[in-house]
Amino acid sequence: MKSLVFSLDILIGITMFLILIFLIPISYEHDFKLNELQILNLEANDLIKAISEVKIIKYNNTSILSQLYEQGVINENDLNSTVLEFIGNLWFSGNKTLASNLTKEILSNLTSRCFSLETENETIYSNCFPTNGSKVVAYHLISGYEIGKPVFGYIARAWATKIVKNTTTIIPFYPEGSGWKAKRLEVTKYFKLPENITIFNATLYVSIHFGTTQSQAQFEQLKVNGVQKKNDVVWLYLQEERAAAEITTAAYGVVDVTNEIKPGDNSIYLVIGTPNYHSHIHPGMRLVVTYNLTQTIEAGNQSFSKRFYFDNVIGRTGAWSMVSFYVPENAENVSAFLRLNLKNVEDTEVFGMNTTDIQIYVNSEDPIYEDGVSSSCYFVSNYYCYRNLVSTKDVILDLNITPYLVNGTNVVSVYVNCYEDLHWGSGEAIIYSNPLNDSENSSWVEVHYELPKKQFEYGEIDLTKEMLFGGEASNPKIFNYSISPAQSKIIEAFVHIAQGFSSMIKVYQGWENESESLIFSSPSARVVPENVYVYPDKIKVGTNWLKLVDVQPSGSVSSTNYILPWSSFEYTYLVKGLVGYGEVFNSSQLAVKDAIKRLKEQMGSEGIQVENLNYDSQSVQGIQWLWGPALFKMVMWR
The missing domain is CATH 2.60.120 (Jelly Rolls)
Known part of the structure; x- marks a missing residue:
């Protein structure tokens, strides 16, 4: 029995010895891999730390830096940035090839390992083909500024205090009248224009119902500030209506009154009549005045x-x-x-x-x-x-x-x-x-x-413009118009309805493919105003449209009550009379000069001249916010 026990002890000991012998190499290989990755990790961290601390000026003898400096692309301040900042400056300013070549030129002399410098899922430079094996990654977060710009410098803003603008005023004649049985209808429009204006153009659209034939019988007077303009009217549209022995004419015409309209007080005097039915003004009679106005900037x-x-x-x-x-x-x-x-x-x-x-x-x-x-x-x-x-x-x-x-x-x-x-x-x-x-x-x-x-803030300038519908007389009539981004802040808008004969009007507005929105419907027969308010919040950048429909009290579309092409869309929009802080310059004078230039260009694009302005200049330093922060990765492998 003792010899058997001894044999078992020996066997157990031999077995444990053999197991230990087989385990030793496995443990040794595992320890080797951990040490290698640790070394790679240390090298990757050391490398990204070095290029995030060492100034790029240390490598000013490289071909790329020398060329950039000689060409004036970079300056002394740029050379005070770190290597990683400078590479980031090149990369994020769009000079990716330069950034890649500079990374290769500097980092290839700092390590013999396989590495890749990456940012935002893009590779700036890699010296080896990618591998599926083990890799280590070191990170560094930085921000920077555009190359060629001062780290210390000046910024400026400017705003107009007095301007000269070209704008438009539309003065409507309301639908109104009477004048029965060849007796006269007299209408006088009194109105006032600003005193300090230079008038470029004044156009009077005439929309009247009168006479017995298309020869304009009983169109007696059209005086503008006392000057007779009756014979100067160019008739654009004549529509005769017959009912038994009754014959009347809806007439639409235009006359240039630029020489007669003046700054300040004005009057227009109209006399018409008709032997049958009654005379009156139809929708669409209006005076459109375009002028030059000097204006001091104020809040709305x-x-x-x-x-x-x-x-x-x-x-x-x-x-x-x-x-x-x-x-x-x-x-x-x-x-x-x-x-x-x-x-x-x-x-x-x-x-x-x-x-x-x-x-x-x-x-x-x-x-x-x-x-x-x-x-x-x-x-x-x-x-x-x-x-x-x-x-x-x-x-x-x-x-x-x-x-x-x-x-x-x-x-x-x-x-x-x-x-x-x-x-x-x-x-x-x-x-x-x-x-x-x-x-x-x-x-x-x-x-x-x-x-x-407030309708508009200080520094915003209102401009009014008009667009004619054009096209042909029709019912319904659709007018498409475009609003640019510069005109996007509309504060008032109207459609001026020009018609010969009329009954009731419906006005719709819409934008591109959106469904139409009813913005006005005549409350009763013959209530067709000269103008209808168009909702500014429904007007958007791009293609907008208006639809006008003349209907009968029954709701059916009128067969002969046409919307005329001299209907128009009037809109008032805001232009910014100020510019914010711009780029950084080496001197206050250069920053101010840039702000004034930006202001005049912005205003000039809308036909506004700057008469007086103010500006403000500030010194700034340490501008590290023009790009970033961005996460850079140093990836390294065997």
Whole structure:
């Protein structure tokens, strides 16, 4: 038994010895691999640390650095950067080949290992083919500046304080009239232009319904500041309408009034008539003035009070006018008041009942004011409503129309001794207005509102331009227009509707392939304003469009009520009158010169001249933020 036990002990010992012998080489190989990777890791970290600390000037004798310095591409400050910063400066400024060659020239003399210098998943330089074996990676995070720029220097900004701009003002004639049975309709538009302007062009578009034939019968007067321009009108469109024995003409024309329009106070006087039906102004009559204006830079308003004056209308018999105005879509605390100074109103009655002689509508087919209890007539003959005349009187009305307002386009329609096709009385009715000489006693709508923020900030300049629709007369009519990035900040926009005959109008706006958005619809028949507010927040850079459709009260598209090509799109946009801090320069003078140059180029691209300006220059140093931070990797392998 003892000999057997001894044999087992011996066998166990021999087995353990053999196992130990086999394990020794395996353990030794494993230790060798760990040591090799550790060495590679130390070398990779040492190498990236060295090039992140050693100044590039140490290698100024290299061919690449010598060439860059001699050519003036780099300066003394660039040579004070580290090797890694300089390589990064070249790489991130787009000089990738130079960065790769310089890495090869410097690092190849620092290590014999296989390595790759990388950043942002790109390889700057690698001296060996990639391997699938073990690799080590060392990291370093840096930022830098563009080569050739001073680390210490000056930056500047500039802003205009006084400018000269070319801009446009559009002065509408509202749809208005009467003038029955060959009696005269007189309309006078009073308006004021800025005093300190130079007028380049003034064009009057004439849109009227008058006469008996296309020979323009009873187009009596068109005086601009007292100068007769009737015979200078070029008629662009004539549309005759016949109904039994009745023949009238819708006429659209244009006349150059540049020599007659002046800075300051102006007036335009129109007289027309028709033996049949009644004469009036159709949508699209407007004065377009382009001028040069000197302006001191100021911030825009946040609170607004605007008056929209009626034209002075003398009708025989009856007078009516339709004033349009707008309330911005984001307006707050909105209110509006209507003042009417009505003269020679014929007070009438039927069977002792006080009949309505004054009617006022605001955005509705239902009147907000009537001065009588009945609209009856004894009988009607040839559009004339027979009633008893009680007296002739002057009437002043002050009405709060705030409850009837809408965001966007608003229309106030006033009828005196007439409504639609009917009229009554025997004398003249007057909607009185003379804002230049008697503003408080004139007829007007006054609107008050606030915006959530200023319409524009200090340093922003407003410019107004107009685009004609062009093309052919049609219904519907679509107008495509483009807005550039420089015009993207639009604060006001309108479509001016030019028509011959009209019924009711619908206006849509849209952008490229977006679905159309209805922005105005006539509240009742014949309520077609001269202009409709176009929502600025729906206008975008690129291709936009407007669609105008004349419809009948039934909703069907009118067959002969065309939208004319002299309809237009008016828009006001903001141009920045300042430039921020620019590039870094070696002197304050160079930085300021650059800021002024940038300002004049920016303003000049929109036709604005800088008269006076201010500037500010600052010294800066240690500019390490022009690129980066970027993570650099030193990858090394056997």
